[in-house]
Amino acid sequence: MNLNQKKLPVLVICIAVAVSFLVVMAIAGWSGKDDSMRLENAEKRYIDTGASCLEGGVRKEIRSYPYRSEGKEGYFYLQLPEDIIDGTVLVLPNGYQKIEVSLNGKPLYEYGMYNASPYYMEARINCDIRLPAGSGGQELEIHLINTEKAGNAVLQQGYLTTAGEMTDGILADNLWALLFCVMSAISGICILAMSLWQHVKKAEDSPMIFFFLGLFALLSSAWVFTDSGLPQLIFDDSQMLMVLSFELFMLMPVPLLLFVQLVCEYSRKVFGILVTGYIANFLVQNVAYAVKISDFKHMVYLTHILIIVSIIAIAYYIMRGAVNRHSLYARWTLGGVGIFAGFSSLSLLSFYETGGNQNEKFFIIGFFIFLSILIMLAIHKFQEVSEESARSEVLQGLAYKDMMTGLGNRTLYEEHITSFEAGRSAEITGVIALDINNLKEVNDRFGHRTGDELLKLAARCLREAFGNRGMYYRIGGDEFVIILKGAYIGEDECRRLLGSCIKKHNDSLDIKLSVSMGYAAPDRETGTAAIRELIEKADARMYEEKKRFHNGR
Template identity: 30%
Template sequence: MNEPGQKVNKSGHIYLGVILLTLLIYTFSIVSSCLQNDAPYSRFQDSGIRSFSEDWYIADSSGTITTIPEISKWKEDSQGPVTFSKTLPELTDYDCLFIEVNYTYIKVFVNDLCIYDYSAGKIKAPSGMTGHFTAQIPLNTDMGGQTVSIEVYQPYKLLQTGLNSIKLGTGSAYITDYLFSHIELIISLFFMLITGIFLLALYLWQKNRGRWEGCSMLRPLAFLLLLSVIWVFTDSQLPQLFWKNPVIVCVLSFYSFMSLPIPVFSFVGKLCPDKYGILTRVQFLLLLNIMVQGVLFSLNIFSFVEMLPVTHFLIVFSVIVLLIFLLKRYRKDRSPYARPMLAALIVLIVSALLSLIQFYISPQTDNSRFLRYGFLMFIGIMVYICIRVMLAFMHDYTEHQILKDLAYRDFLTGVENRLAFENLMDEMRGVDTPVPISLCSFDLNNLKVTNDTFGHKAGDIILKAAALCITDTFQGLGRVFRIGGDEFVVVIQSPGVDLPGLIEKLKDRIDRENETCEFSFSVSSGYASSEAACGNAMNLLLRKSDMEMYKDKAVYREQIHRCIDEN
């Protein structure tokens, strides 16, 4: 005869076989579909966006023509406007010219007709600050075969004159092309945003649970991620999908870029305490720089682009200070977190230097790419450090909770002990605001007789049963304490409690327990309550509750003596 266990084992093998067969059929279907050569082609077709950056030329005042094979690779230090020209191909009424503008002024002409004007005399930007955006210039069929000219003027001496890319096509085609060509940027933004929101939510959750110290480093790390998202997003062309003012986007980009080191210093300060306040002073300096640059920009004195060398200098200075600080901490204290933070900082420094070099050599290119990759690696290491810190904190917190539970809980009955009761009473005595309080005192009747007659094991059984009955009766209403050998107290911190009804409920619960308990028992009870108790009034309530309990015990003894006399 087959055992039940054998039947279950056989059914499990059959189920596993069915799963494997299903996977095999699924794999065969996919592979055979991929190998089919005459399958219908349903992929979305290219909608016509094409590069228009090749074979431009510059004609100087003498008529000399200089051909530029690739316009994105041309750049020079020019004190005045430079004009690029090229013949337009055959066009449709839906075609547009897309020119990436990087803090420059531009004018676009078809023959001698100006069709686009983004110059100092046309726009009114605060502090003369130009934006970083892609200009979309509508064309039509009549312009096909005519000469298009782009006049470029770089107002900032620290940047070279030049253009990044020029494309020709429809608006929807350009958007699709940009999104697909910058999919890595979008994925990075999404990853940083989700991680930042998760860390911030985790920090708020842990703080709400009272675990502030163990999760305090999550806050600066979350802010660093969210600031990075703002900077990378505003440094790209993605905001043009949502906003039309490029200057606002650039202001957000500069503010977020200047603020990036601040949460880094806060994070390091949480893990490696700064005895001399060095990190705080550098943070203050960075905040001062943000305020001063904001004032100068608002007063139309300098634009953020003109003050960019100051920002770069302060960021490099901050990184050097942070590097020296971590090296000293590692050598002096052998901090377990100094080494991974040093590694993360070195990665960030290398990526930042590459981005700075690229910015000053070729400002038209994606200058945040290297720093973006460095930030992702830096944040990954910081998250690793956070996990280590939180695991260590959770280990210490768990040990602390276990020790606290051992110190404040009665081992025999499982309810809180006298030390926990005294601590609660001290807390309530220190409260100045009146609060509703009810105290119930209980004392086991004749526990000493049971111990002397049946032994202390019998007394322990009764104590456990009594604690169980009291806990069941007052569950969700108050806290139960064993404050002596056979004494229990319940503290209720809510108004409108029916204490007489609860005492009767407890007696019924004890009667039911006595039906199954090896040794029957009973309790004497007393209670006292106040709707507005504070300070030393707690002592009066406890004394009154005890007095009521002793009165009840005296009644119990009289009943026992009466029964003995009658017998």
């Protein structure tokens, strides 16, 4: 049975499982189509009207969001609806700006406005402004300050909700980020485990390829988490998370470039230079922040420049690799990296277009496509390895097996003898040399097919006589060697066991099997002997018996 025939039952079973699953799910879906268990999304009442901005001493109505003021500092006014209930919360998305909100001159909310620390940086957060009872119909004053060197104060569209629904809303808005963090973290851990397994197996580049890929997945998971709105549900310290997000963003490309460096072996110098650039950028920005020269927000453009250069380099070497590389895996891997680099470019453009709001969505999409390609390649590679392993086992069996008798051949015999000479001879309890009598005459008179049947019968009798106590080899045309292991069997017992089997089969045959046998065993007292010395003794005694057989005819 060949490999394709062996795979056919597995394929049929897989198809049957898939079809049964689809049928059952279709039945279940049809039967429950009138019911719904979906939870309603948290209610968000977006404020579409009643907003204005003070520009040139005159209020200007805001008709679309996000709205940019004329300067870095902006004063905005928001008319609250009349019908808001007690416990209402106004949620204002805010990206990297100081903000202060007041009602009738009374401060309601403040973020970063009065923090004078030179290390302080505003984060991208959702500002939750708890509205006091009876505030319906009144006007909020919102003071925003953009601390970027270039950029104006920006007001994002806010919405009204309750405290409990606000948490649900933030979770819903960041659901894809949450799924990405969980899946990429699990993938990273699994890939690192594979790297450890490859390291134990002492593979060449494979452990490092998996290590860098797994590290990139974990760093990506951590960066998306810190750059999303999810930390607001858990942590209070926005400053530490802000710095951590920048640190991860600077380090994240390094393992990806090292991964590409190993896959594109002809471009290792270029990507090595880029890796050095990222590490230098990381150290320079940390020093500049520590000594109060600048902060990470104002230095992020350095990392963006490096990313653009990296994307260009990846694109160039991917196109070059598509021409020069004939390996399916190399091409698809580089293609996956290229797709990911393309989506990273869109993420970078989105950062400047939206002011950093949800720019990680393109990154997440690109990463999922990249990871999906790697998973498909891994599955395909696993199938190939499994098939190759099966073929290797078959070929190994052919290389070491005598096709006529099913016993070990001369190659296997010599390898085992070498192994015994290297220190395993203590396992041997005896050696038998065997030769079929008159095989040439049988071949000449009755044909080679009859002679072949005698060879097969001899092998069968040997197995029946000694079972798993022997290692069997056909080392020549009609010559066999049996190496006995385990419990000691004397020569008389060996002759009795073998003779009994031969007699049992000969009773039903016209052409009888006759053999000459030689036996040798280690010294019973010392229990040791050189394997080749035992074989020579057994072989000599077999030829003496064969000579007596011919002389006695």
